[in-house]
Amino acid sequence: MRFLSMVRVQEGTAQKPSEKLMADMGKLIDEMTAKGVLLDTAGLHPSSEGVRLRNDHGRYSRTDGPFTEAKEVVGGYAIFKADSMEEALELTRRFLAVHGEEWNIECEVRQLADM
Secondary structure, eight states: OEEEEEEEEOTTTOOOOOHHHHHHHHHHHHHHHHHTOEEEEEEOOOGGGOEEEEEETTEEEEEESOOTTOSSEEEEEEEEEOSSHHHHHHHHHHHHHHTOTTOOOEEEEEEOOOO
16 A cells, blocks of 8 residues: 655745754665655755635636745655555654654655555
């Protein structure tokens, strides 16, 4: 099964990753990729660089970022291959743990539907 772990941050208050965090994250990514449990991961640019498209019954609208009404935004993601939700949660916990105690982030984990 595949699971999407969405990293949620409070935009504007999230700090930039330190060199140590980037090095530790790189090691974790390499380890998980080698084991075949991490399929993809990336951080996202700020919402100020994003665009929302909406289809309202065939009428399309565009909203340029930043999206000030949102308290939290998706700041990154990881796609895991796991046998269960519990395994996906443990993999996500390891991602969160790399950030240490100075970060305040959360992840929402959901199973991807097979098409």
